[in-house]
Amino acid sequence: MKPRIALIDLDGTIADYDAAIIRDMELIRSPYEPLPLGDTVYFKESMPPYLKARAKFIRSQPGWWFNLEPLKKGFDIVDLLRQYKFDLHVLTKAPHSVDAAWTEKVLWCKKYLPNTDITISQEKGLVYGKILLDDWPPYAKSWLEHRPRGLVIMVEQRWNKDFEHPQVVKYNGSNLAEVESRLIKLIENHETLANNI
Numbered sequence: 001m002k003p004r005i006a007l008i009d010l011d012g013t014i015a016d017y018d019a020a021i022i023r024d025m026e027l028i029r030s031p032y033e034p035l036p037l038g039d040t041v042y043f044k045e046s047m048p049p050y051l052k053a054r055a056k057f058i059r060s061q062p063g064w065w066f067n068l069e070p071l072k073k074g075f076d077i078v079d080l081l082r083q084y085k086f087d088l089h090v091l092t093k094a095p096h097s098v099d100a101a102w103t104e105k106v107l108w109c110k111k112y113l114p115n116t117d118i119t120i121s122q123e124k125g126l127v128y129g130k131i132l133l134d135d136w137p138p139y140a141k142s143w144l145e146h147r148p149r150g151l152v153i154m155v156e157q158r159w160n161k162d163f164e165h166p167q168v169v170k171y172n173g174s175n176l177a178e179v180e181s182r183l184i185k186l187i188e189n190h191e192t193l194a195n196n197i
Contacts, residue, residue, distance in 0.1 A: 004187070006086035007119075007129035007143075010105060012136065013155050014074030014112070020067075024058045025051070056097055065104035070112050073155045073173045077133050078113070080180060084187065089117045091127050093139075130190065131183070137163040144168075151186045153179055 011017035047055070058064065081088060090109050094102045102120060109118050121127055124134075125142035132143045132152045137160050140152040144167055154160055156172040169182045 004084070004086045004131075004190075005089055005129040006081045006131040006133060007089050007091040007124070007127060008074075008078065008081075008113075008116075009124075009132070009134040009136070009139070010090060010092040010108070011068075012071075012157055012159075013134055014071050014078060015068040015108060016071050017068060018157070019069065020064070021055060021058065024064075025054065028054065028058075059095065059098045060100065062100060063104070065098075065101045066107050066111075068108060071155065073171060074133065076173070076176060077153055077155065077171055077179065080176065080183065081131070081133070084183060086131065087117075088113065089119060089127075089129065091119050091121060091124055091129070091132070093122060093124065094120050130186065135160055140165065140168055149186075149189065151182060153183075 008014060078088065090113060092105055094105055105120065106118055109116055119127055123142070124132070124139045125146050127143075129147075130150060132140065132147075132150065133155070134140055134143075134152060135155045135157050137154075140154060140163070144150060144152060144165065147167075150167060152165070152168040154163070154168050154170045156170045160170070169179050171179050
């Protein structure tokens, strides 16, 4: 039987990218810019070029990625996956324009998830796992295209509240029993399939 592999995203899932970039963008915001920056910072496609350049400058500062705070909701799920004996594999995407992010993401994982395998990929859909823990709907959809029996556990954020998919269960910080129930069902289904082969 294949090992139970759970793929774990970093930014917005177990590392608080959102709070850090908004905090740092606010520190150097012009008094003439609209308040608050909020979603404009996260949804890069809606950012004007000067804000994109500013965000890149912030993310390029030494230690910025390494110093992201852990997200409790994400680590609630990590603990649950450990309880059910999943092999944890970090699956993250690093920006091409910020070389330091690659190294600092690995160092962050060594600090908060020691002895965990790490894959940095530009296409998450190509990486094998039974579960994907992620916050970003496009990555979830891409991964599910290749995993018809997979499960995505999505840490609920403001940018994914409206996303729905039958193979996605969201965790909002208070519905751990629901997530655990879906996890148990996945395990039982995979064990049944393995026994019938």
